[in-house]
Amino acid sequence: DVKVTQSSRYLVKRTGEKVFLECVQDMDHENMFWYRQDPGLGLRLIYFSYDVKMKEKGDIPEGYSVSREKKERFSLILESASTNQTSMYLCASSQTRNTIYFGEGSWLTVV
Amino acid sequence: AQSVTQPDIHITVSEGASLELRCNYSYGATPYLFWYVQSPGQGLQLLLKYFSGDTLVQGIKGFEAEFKRSQSSFNLRKPSVHWSDAAEYFCAVGEGGGADGLTFGKGTHLIIQP
Numbered sequence A: 001d002v003k004v005t006q007s008s009r010y011l012v013k014r015t016g017e018k019v020f021l022e023c024v025q026d027m028d029h030e031n032m033f034w035y036r037q038d039p040g041l042g043l044r045l046i047y048f049s050y051d052v053k054m055k056e057k058g059d060i061p062e063g064y065s066v067s068r069e070k071k072e073r074f075s076l077i078l079e080s081a082s083t084n085q086t087s088m089y090l091c092a093s094s095q096t097r098n099t100i101y102f103g104e105g106s107w108l109t110v111v
Numbered sequence B: 001a002q003s004v005t006q007p008d009i010h011i012t013v014s015e016g017a018s019l020e021l022r023c024n025y026s027y028g029a030t031p032y033l034f035w036y037v038q039s040p041g042q043g044l045q046l047l048l049k050y051f052s053g054d055t056l057v058q059g060i061k062g063f064e065a066e067f068k069r070s071q072s073s074f075n076l077r078k079p080s081v082h083w084s085d086a087a088e089y090f091c092a093v094g095e096g097g098g099a100d101g102l103t104f105g106k107g108t109h110l111i112i113q114p
Helices: none
Strands: A003-007 A010-013 A019-021 A023-025 A031-038 A041-050 A065-069 A073-080 A087-096 A100-102 A106-110 B003-005 B010-014 B019-021 B024-026 B032-038 B044-050 B057-059 B064-067 B073-078 B085-094 B102-106 B107-113
Touching: A003 B019, A010 A019, A019 A106, A023 A087, A031 A073, A041 A073, A073 A087, A073 B032, A100 B003, A100 B044, A106 B102, B003 B085, B003 B102, B010 B019, B010 B102, B019 B107, B032 B064, B032 B073, B044 B057, B044 B064, B044 B073, B073 B085
Parallel strands: A010 A106, B010 B107
Antiparallel strands: A003 A023, A019 A073, A023 A073, A031 A041, A031 A087, A065 A073, A087 A100, A087 A106, B003 B024, B019 B073, B032 B044, B032 B085, B057 B064, B064 B073, B085 B102, B085 B107
16 A cells, blocks of 8 residues: 655644654655645645655745655755644655545644 | 636535535646545545546445536545545546646535434
């Protein structure tokens, strides 16, 4: 089975802190994604990556950055967390032209 | 730009009754279509997908979906729902099934009445 692992399920951070959300996949997938999910808004794509050290902006990249130093790992970075970034963050991976598989999500609260 | 509309925010169905969740999409080329389910506090689990071929697609947990190009729809159906089907359901469309991510609908919350 495909496994997408988000190491932190629940985080509470203070405004202005730098936040790292880590994601690892075990299927040698080329593509990795970060979405955020908010009630009534569904899932929105923040960033994606189709290769190591490559990244592309999604629909809502403002306030976020990403890092992909190794094929299996894709990190989402909030340089200076703000309360409007309180949300559920979902990591996903896929092989091109195939199904996207999701992790279980990371609940981030910024206070 | 591609988009997905799930017209029903909430649907309530009695246990044992049939279910249909609606999904309409806007996409310039032949779409890759997906239905995902999300239980509370969990990630998204793939129910089924349509890439090409037979327009009636069978998925897990007894779900099926039918691709209708003329109506730009990909509705999800189940002949008899169980209490464990209560969850959030998302329809999604993408190009190539994943090269640049998926566009999701806003979801339909399914409530099962005893």
